Amino acid sequence: MQKHQYSSEKPRQILLVDDHRLLRAGMRALLDDMPGIAVVGECGDGLEALALVRRKRPDVVLLDVSLPGMNGLEVAAHLSQHHPDVRILILSMHSGPEYVARALNAGAQGYLLKDSAFDELAEALHALFAGRDYLCAAIDGEVVERFLSAGTDSISAAEVLTPRQRQILQLIAEGRGPREIASGLNVSVKTVEAHRAQLMDRLGIYNVPGLVRFAIRVGLVNPET
Amino acid sequence: MQKHQYSSEKPRQILLVDDHRLLRAGMRALLDDMPGIAVVGECGDGLEALALVRRKRPDVVLLDVSLPGMNGLEVAAHLSQHHPDVRILILSMHSGPEYVARALNAGAQGYLLKDSAFDELAEALHALFAGRDYLCAAIDGEVVERFLSAGTDSISAAEVLTPRQRQILQLIAEGRGPREIASGLNVSVKTVEAHRAQLMDRLGIYNVPGLVRFAIRVGLVNPET
């Protein structure tokens, strides 16, 4: 079944992170057909992604941007800080330079559009394996450079919140209850409540529906889900 | 390479429509591994999809909702009018009943979430081949029914709710607590809670943040307030 003609090197390990199972299945099918590559895990949310990276130590994480719980950019930031050896290939629908700049700023080494051709996926992966960076061909690197040098990473209005607070806010707005959030983050319910209270103070919003509306305004969550 | 053990019947023809090349490539890889199925074409926009249907006469069109130019629902409506023999399987990220109802109303025979398991894809396709309809398991058919039987073509759904329920929903989404709502309407807190529970059943949404997101989707409240 497997081609794998020149099997001397051990396969590169890939972790697949995307919140759509069917898309993961599709990507997995594609990657399984590429020699020298092994998908060592997959998951659909950011927290699990971090746990899987710790366990599996993949060479490359193929990371979607929009994820429940903890978005892809936050995952990237965390990984690039705590697992600098793991290389990150962002998979996104957005070609806007501000998105790309934010991803690179968060520590990604590659940026690929979901509308990319299949060959670009292979190209991107091999670039990352070889230690090079990769930008999707459809993206203008110079424009991105300007965004990066302009220190434009602060696009979101939710910058007033700490990463933890933003994460809690996102989970609340997604409809997760304190119990679920606490167990997902391995902290006590009380801690979750404390974070909620603190971010409420930050925002001056003192009810849950208001938090949800705010999260939608700043793009932390998407009402269409 | 191909399995295709019992090759008596000619393979079912599938047309793939999605605006993301990589996703198409992935789906193609998945479908190519299923016996008795042949992908006879793919494209990334609605107009080309119509042209391809005319040329290839597929059995089933696997149709993403968000497409450039002409969205998936418009494509579905056109196909079901001009090519009623071609069956339509919608592939969507949205699980909200109002989305499902709109898709079915546009003439789709199947509705699948991008977060569905791989097995559901096979199940859905075979259902359509056999002339049956298919709804993703994660979707509550009864709730969708209510949306369908209500004046469905009116985009601003929420018509499924009684005026009272709509009023309560709006107040909740504005951040008013049950007590405030009750006193404002001169009813007991228990009544307000009952209304909330009833409208939750209607919508198939069982948490407050989800209600808020729904209210925003249908324009009942405005996130910018």
Place this chain on the structure above:
DNA sequence: AGGGGTATAGGGGTTTCCCCGATATTCAGT
């Protein structure tokens, strides 16, 4: 060394959530 910001957590009282059942009204169908 101290101070501010952050993340963690418990105590305890209030409120909401969400299950159960109950009653009255209205409106449609036979």
Place this chain on the structure above:
DNA sequence: ACTGAATATCGGGGAAACCCCTATACCCCT
């Protein structure tokens, strides 16, 4: 006119969430 479904109104009760307080540990910064 009667039946039945849908709607609107309430209550009990327990689990959960909310929201006030305090408290620790850590890190960064001056």
